[in-house]
Amino acid sequence: MFHDRDLDSVLTIVKHAASLEIRPRFRRLIEGEVEEKKSSIDLVTQADLLSEKHMTEALQARWPHALVVGEEAAETDRSLIDKLKQADLAFVIDPVDGTFNFQAGLPIYGTNMAVVVKGETVAGIIHDSVLGDTLVASKGSGARFLREDGTVNPIAVAAPADLSMMVGTISINDLAYEERRRVAGNLAKTKMAFAYNCSAYEYWLVATGKVHFIGHYKLYPWDHLAGVLIHQEAGGFTARFDGSPYKPGDLTGGILSAPDRDSWEQVLREIVHA
Known part of the structure; x- marks a missing residue:
């Protein structure tokens, strides 16, 4: 079983792995x-491997029967992703999201941790180990910004706006x-486009x-x-993209996040599909 109060224990595990x-x-x-995995921009470091190992062992010690799906573990065992749909309790880890940035010395990376219960994401953590700040959410309880100094503030998405x-x-x-050329050209319709090569920071x-x-x-789940x-x-x-x-377990179809449904449809129509 996983309860809202257990999220503090998961956050402690994430922070400890990041600091260590x-x-x-x-x-x-x-x-x-x-080391390279599939290409010169798809990399893995000792920070990825050792922090994932640390978190996996700590989670399994606390929840022995839980499924743990780490990005690096899934590199060698893709069946872990399929098991997400059926698992009573699962933890999904991207130990260093933005590894290219990390190894290049850019402080634009983070640790993603999701808690999945019976095929539904019930909690999420994005931790910035550079500043020690964290975004945390529990399903139905809102999302919060936890600063390293202990300050806690609710967060909210941007107000809807015209695409321009x-x-x-x-x-x-x-x-x-x-x-690539088509979508990049369509992004010129916006006020500004950016690219960080890091899902953690983009979601932040x-x-x-x-x-x-x-x-x-x-659509890798750890991202x-x-x-x-x-x-x-x-x-x-x-x-x-199909609405x-x-x-958990979805790997195809593309994904889009926006302030509301109308904004989502506008971006999909004018950028993704145009």
Whole structure:
């Protein structure tokens, strides 16, 4: 079983792993601590591997029967993703979201942690180990900004705006050339487009109202489950490109987050599909 009060225990595990395995390695990676996975921009570091191991062991010690789906573990066992749909309790981890930025010394990365109960995301955490700040949400209880100094504030998405006044991003790195060019051209219809190559920071910005929309074509659960719940609990609207809800285990269909349904439809029509 998982209760709202258990979220504090999960947050402690995330923070401990970040302070022990991630933060000390930032801008201090040595030769042999960075490896390519599929390409020169798809990387893994010792910070990813050791922090995921730390969190996995701590979660399994506290919840022995829970499924733990870490990004690096799923690299070697894709069946873990399918098990998300049926698991009574699961934890989904992206230990260092934004690994390319991390290894390059850019402080634009974070740790994502989602709690899934019987196929539904019930809690989400995005932790910034550089500043020690965290976004946290429990389903039906809103989303909060927890500062390192202990200050807690509710968060809210941006007010709806016309597309020409919106700021946002659609992640296009994995698209074929012509598709990348089409979507990038459509982004010129907005006030400003940006790209951080980090889902954690993108969800942070859209959930706290600093930008209007974010969109992705890849749907790996460790990239999106925590952020989607936080965004929804902050008052936003998120759905796959076909309008269906995003659920644990979904891997296709694209995903888009915006302040409300009308804004979502405008971005989908004018940027994703135009």
